[in-house]
Amino acid sequence: MPPQPPPPPPRPELLDELARLRARLPQLGGALAASVDGLVLAEDTARLEAEPLAALTAAALGVAVRLADATGQGAFRELVVRAEGGYVATYAAGRTAVLTVLAEPRANVGRIHLEARRAGARIGALLDGATA
Numbered sequence: 233m234p235p236q237p238p239p240p241p242p243r244p245e246l247l248d249e250l251a252r253l254r255a256r257l258p259q260l261g262g263a264l265a266a267s268v269d270g271l272v273l274a275e276d277t278a279r280l281e282a283e284p285l286a287a288l289t290a291a292a293l294g295v296a297v298r299l300a301d302a303t304g305q306g307a308f309r310e311l312v313v314r315a316e317g318g319y320v321a322t323y324a325a326g327r328t329a330v331l332t333v334l335a336e337p338r339a340n341v342g343r344i345h346l347e348a349r350r351a352g353a354r355i356g357a358l359l360d361g362a363t364a
Contacts, residue, residue: 245358246274253351259339261318264332265325265355268293273329273359280334289322289332296322310349312341323348326356 250263254276262277262285270290275282296311313320319335321344331352335344 243274243358246355247276249351249354249358250274250276253333253347256347257333257335257339257344259336260333260344261336262334263351264289265329266290266332267329277334285332289330293322293330310345319344321345321348323352324356325352326360329355329359331355 246265250265253263254260262275262280264275264277264282264285265273266286266289267273268290270287272282272286275285277285292311292313293308297308300306300308307324309324311322316337318337319339319341320332321335322330322332325331331348333344333348335341
């Protein structure tokens with residue numbers, strides 16, 4: 233099997249969006265834009281490896297999409313996990329990507345939703361516009 237080519241470098245506008253999100257939400261410990269199949273598009277995750285996080289995000293997304301469909305709730309919008317050490321939240325980012333954020337336990341979840349939903353929409357517009 234021939235070696236796989238390296239992934240393309242992250243697009244600067246995606247990195248800028250993650251940086252703006254982190255600036256607006258100081259309680260975030262990381263942010264990741266990934267394709268729905270688990271490929272890293274851009275990341276700002278200082279304490280975690282991005283590739284395994286993107287793969288886990290894709291797996292969780294698959295379950296969330298099936299759960300929403302099975303219960304008749306419509307298209308996936310977001311998934312939030314609250315754990316002892318904080319929050320992991322994944323938001324739809326257009327047709328082909330998601331935004332995953334990591335937050336401290338003291339973070340304001342409403343503010344996370346507000347800012348991450350907006351950032352996900354902007355990331356989705358950048359990516360969907362590029363594929364149109």
